Amino acid sequence: MSETRKTFEGKLYYVTLTVVGWIDIFTRKEYVYEVLDNLKVCQERKGLEIYAYVIMSNHIHLISTTNNGKLNDLLGSFKSFTAKKLIGMVENNQQESRQEWLMYMFKYFGRGNPQNKEFQLWQNGNHPIELYSLGVIRQKIKYLHNNPVKQGIVARPEDYLYSSANKFSYLKILPV
Numbered sequence: 001m002s003e004t005r006k007t008f009e010g011k012l013y014y015v016t017l018t019v020v021g022w023i024d025i026f027t028r029k030e031y032v033y034e035v036l037d038n039l040k041v042c043q044e045r046k047g048l049e050i051y052a053y054v055i056m057s058n059h060i061h062l063i064s065t066t067n068n069g070k071l072n073d074l075l076g077s078f079k080s081f082t083a084k085k086l087i088g089m090v091e092n093n094q095q096e097s098r099q100e101w102l103m104y105m106f107k108y109f110g111r112g113n114p115q116n117k118e119f120q121l122w123q124n125g126n127h128p129i130e131l132y133s134l135g136v137i138r139q140k141i142k143y144l145h146n147n148p149v150k151q152g153i154v155a156r157p158e159d160y161l162y163s164s165a166n167k168f169s170y171l172k173i174l175p176v
Helices: 029-045 071-092 099-111 134-150
Strands: 013-018 048-055 059-066
Touching: 013 071, 029 048, 029 071, 048 071, 048 134, 059 071, 059 134, 071 099
Parallel strands: none
Antiparallel strands: 013 059, 048 059
16 A cells, blocks of 8 residues: 555544445445444444545545554455445345346456455545644535535535434534
């Protein structure tokens, strides 16, 4: 891993987890809640601290750190586990109208990556950006919370269900 992509314990980072091919998998709530449940497990058992998040149709933004280990290692484990779960959910979901296409695409991207056995759901890397000042932290929080507004999904950030801007946030959010 290049020096610019390493993460260090205790540092706060803005990270983006992107689905291969920018595929819109998070259009079904059961897929979103699978990710949210796994983020919650990472918070409770693996030391993930989340300060802000948003789950869009094809990517996730987090402002986070870890209190035991490296964030990249934790996110790599999270991505591996959720990829297997989500691909299994798609494969077994009789209501998934895009099932054949999604499985084809995950297989297509998986074949192109020697690190995978068969399928790939997440793009490689997390693109961590260290947040070194309160001003930068606030800028990134505003950016990620406004993502659903810019996409025309909601009028106000707090109206988006899968975001820490929503007062009923599914995840425990730490104050900045």
